[in-house]
Amino acid sequence: MSALTHTPEGAAPGDAPAAAILTRREFVGAALIVGALAVLPKWAHALPAGAGAQTSAAASPGPAPAPVVSFHMDQPYVDYTGTAEPFIPPAGAQSAASIAALDDALVFGTLRL
C-alpha cells in the first residue's frame, strides 16, 4: 500500500510522465526507417552520430502512419497513430477473420483522417 498526499499546488510523484513503451509496430517501423536512412525526427536521437548527416532525407517527412485495429477493454478500436499493437486474429479461424483480410491501404482508404 502506498500513500500520497495531494496539495492543490503540489505535483504528486504519480504525475511524472509515464515511460515511453516501444510497441512492436514502432520497433518494426524504426528498423525500416533506420535501414533506409530515412530519418524521422522521432527516431533521430536513436541514430549513430553522423547518421543524419549522411542523408538529406532527414528533412522530408516520413509516410503517414497507417491506422491499426487494436483492442482495448474487450473492444476493438482504430488507432489513428498507427502505434498500437495490432489485433491479429488466428489465420483461418472464423474469429474476426475479415479484419485479418484488411490491409493498411484498405483501412487507410476507408477512414476519414
Add this chain to the structure above:
Amino acid sequence: MTDFSSLPAMQGFFAPTRFEADVYDCEVEGRVPADLHGAFVRLGGDWLYPPKDPTDAPFSQDGYVNMFRFKGGRVDYRGRWVKTARFKADQAANRQLFGNYRNPFTDDPSVKSVARTVSNTTPLAFAGKLFTLKEDGLPYEIDPKTLDTIGQWDFHGDYKSETFTAHPKLDPVTGEMITYGYEATGLLSQDLFLYTIDKTGKVTREVRLKMPYVSMVHDIAVTRKHVILPVFGYTSNLERLRAGKVHWGWDDSKPTWFGIIPRDGEAKDIRWFKGPRRAIIHTFNARSVGNKVVFEAPIFDGPPFPFFPPIDGSKWDPTRARALIRRITFDLESKSDGYTEEILYPQPVVDLVRIDNRYLMQKQRYGYMGYADPARPFNQARAGNLQGRVTNCYGRYDFDTGKMSSSFFAGDVHSLQECCFVPRSKDAPEGDGYLMGVASNYAEMRTELLIADAMRLEEGAIARVKLPFRSTAQVHGIWVGESEVPFA
C-alpha cells in the same frame, strides 16, 4: 443500403448483430442454482445503421437490452433494441441520421428536435419499474416481461434536468435513489442537478450545482451523509463540437476536483477538493467516518478511452489507461483543499467494478472486478493474438487484507464483461452468493453467461449458459430479483 464492410473495427466477432432474439430453456453446462429467481439484465449497444463518421465512439451504438431470466433452475434469454426516439427516426429513414458522440452539430437537420440519447449504458430496477439509462438523456422505461420500450420517464414531471446518469445510487436502508444529471440545462452547461427520489419514485429533493468546468461526471459515490462528485480531465467546448468532433477530449492541464455535499445540504454547502490529473469513470463505494469521507474506486492516471483522445493532438497513451484500486480520504475538518490518495492494489484491473450492493454507503469488505492475467493460458491459434489483452479473470478484492483473495478463470478463448454479485439470500453474509457475468468465446463466436460461487471462485463456473450466437457487448448488467419488477 446498410454496409458495415468498410469499418474495420466492426468485423468478425465485433460485427453488429442487429437482431432481436428469444431463446427458450437455454443450453446449460453444469447446474443452474435453484435459488436464483429473477433476471440478469444487461444493457449495451449495437449499430442499427453504420455510424455517419467511422471515427465515432462505440458509445454511440443504439441501446440493446437483454436478460437471462432465471426461474426454477431454467434460464430463458430475451434481447430487444431500446426503441428510443432516435432509433425510430433512423429506422423510418432507413439510415443513420445522427452524427458523432454527443455532438448535435453533426446530425442530419431533420432530427434537430429528436432526443439524441441511445440509452445504452445501465439497466435500473427502481420503484417497481425497469429502466435503461444513459447520461445524456432521460431514462427509458422498459416492460420487464417483454423488454418492449414504453417511453421516456421524468418521474411525474418533477425531474427537471435534461440529463440523467448511468450510475444512480440506491440506498439499501431507505430505498431512496440518489441521482443526478450533468450538463443539466443543456449542451455544455456547467450545471449539475442532484436529486433524491423516494422508493415510490417521487422526487423529494433537488439541489442545483455549478461544476468547475464541463466534465464527464459518469459516476458518483454516496455515503450515509454525503455525496461525492468527481470532476476530471474529459472536457468539451463549443469549438470542438462545431468542428464536428466527439463530445469529449482529454485535457491534461485540468486538475481533478471532488465536490462533497451533505445529502441534506444546499448548493452553498458543497466543498471542493483539488488534486492532480486522474480519471475516475466508476466507483466502488464511499463512507463517512466522523469528519472524514472515505472514497474507493479504480482510478486511472490518464484518459482510459482511445476514442476520446487528448485535445493537444498527442497520441493516446495506453500506459496511463490502467486503473488501480485506490482509496481517497477527505478530511472535512481540514482547511486545506487537498486530500490523501492511497494505491491499495498495484496491479491494473478493469474499472467495471462491483460490490455487494447491500453494503453501499457503508464499509464493504469485498470488491469484484475483471482483470487480465497473462500467466493464464490463452489459445492463440483459436482466438487470435489477444494474450494479455483479454479480461480472462474475475477477482474478489479484499479491502481488509489488501489482497485479491479469490479469482475465477473464464477459459483460454474467453474474455469477460462486467460481473455482478448476487447474494445467496437477503440475509446472507457479505460475499456469500453468486458471481455472474458474460464471456465472449472468440473461438466459437458465441456468448456464455458464467455463474460461480462467489466464495469459491477458484473452482470455476458452476453453470455456463450458452447462447448459440454472439450477444451484444454489455456495458453494465444488474441482477433484478423476482419481486423487484413485475416479470410476469
